[in-house]
Amino acid sequence: MPTSEYAIEAVGLRRSYETRTGWLRPRRLVIEAVRGVSFQVPRGELFGLLGPNGAGKTTTIKMLNTLLLPTSGRASVLGHDVARDPVQVRRRIGYVFGGDKGLYERLSALDNLRYFAELYGVDPREQKARIPEMLEIVGLLGREQERVEGYSRGMRQKLHIARGLLHRPEVLFLDEPSIGVDPVAARELRALVADLAASGITVLLTTHYMAEADELCDRIAVIDHGVIQAEGTPAELKERVRKLDVMEIEVRDSLDEARMDALRRLPGVEQLSVETGDIADTLQVHVRPSDEVQAAVIAALDGVRTRRIVTREPTLEDAYVAIIAQTDDAERTGDAVQVPA
CATH class of the missing domain: 3.30.70.260 (ACT domain)
Known part of the structure; x- marks a missing residue:
């Protein structure tokens, strides 16, 4: 059975898309969404992946959780290669994304969790204990009989997390879980994520909220133009502009x-x-x-x-802005941006 000291390991990950432009004289273009990303996440760490829209965050996560195949490079989760052994990877991970998709609004929260538990292959006898446990963890116990269409944005995000935890994953991917959530619900979600990490689950988090990343993350990588531009603890990144x-x-x-x-x-x-x-x-x-x-x-x-x-x-947000501005300046002036081979 594969073993690794890292819960997540990416080495030279690349992902290219082919598209067409123009109508009268269409041309094929190759867009490099991710250009040689490498990082490691030890077991039990809460790792942040930060970057502007279009930087390559979601593409990187989708390669790590087997939804996209890398164009080149390799990645593994708990020692299992994401391209060669995707079934074993999926059994061990949970994926929570921001937004309203992924839930059945006309069903209750309880029926949603029952449905997804079946998809995850959770034994029916285990479901009886597991579903109430998840509802209690995310703070929805007592509201599980209500239809999801009546839930607030924060409640939906909690239900997303409960869904992602049903099969007891060892690694949890959280892709902007607090986007569009009010401040009170966002604080509750941060506390929930911190508790999950404290319980031993490895968490990879993407977010646009720097205060959230500063509060939660053990280490952070900043990605822009498909490349990791900086990596370290929040304190180390802030030291760059201290x-x-x-x-x-x-x-x-x-x-x-x-x-x-x-x-x-x-x-x-x-x-x-x-x-x-x-x-x-x-x-x-x-x-x-x-x-x-x-x-x-x-x-x-x-x-x-x-x-x-x-x-x-300066704050972590200032450090982040400085890193992104430096990258944008390099692109604007035509200077070479360092891309791993």
Whole structure:
């Protein structure tokens, strides 16, 4: 029987798609969604995979849980190769994704779990104890007779997790489980995920919420353009920008590329990004601690209507933004982005 010190191991994973563009003169294009991803997740770890939309997170997860075959490279879960031994992998994993799909709305939560328990091959005698246990773990015991169509988004996500745990998986993939959930339900989901990891289940989590990743994850990998750009504990990633200050400047006017380039060229400016808002945009500038540097940034915005300027210490979100901005700058300027062979 295969054994491994790692619950999840990916080595040089690649996934390409072939598509067509144009109508009169169609051309075939090959899109590399994942370009040589490698990482290891020890047993019992809560591992975060972070990245912007289209970075390759979900494609990577789908290769790890056997829903997609890698174009090249290899991956294993609990020592079982995802391409050569997919049945053994599926028996040992659970997959929970964000959103409304994957549940039968006209059925009760109890009937949903009974149905999925049958699909997972859970013995009927075990179901009698297992289903109430799952309902209690996710906090839905007492609401199991209600139709799912009347459930809130947070309750649906809890039911998704209960479904993913029915067959006692050793590895759980959580793909943005708290997306669109209200703050109270999101806090309950975070506590639930932490409890699952504490019970010994290996968890791979994707999320867009940096505070969630900072609170939950033992280690984090940041993926962008299909490549792992950084990896480490939340503290290690934050250390990348620890020696910098973050200037947050609300601007009411749009910043053209010439203005952004002028800001990038200022001595002491390391990274900058713009977060679009309904009323005003927020310019975030990572600078070396210096009154002169901050004054130069403000002077470079002469003629731009500003609303608020705040300087603070960096967070995990700032580290993440700096990593992604560095990658985007490399793509924009044409510099080579390091892709594993």
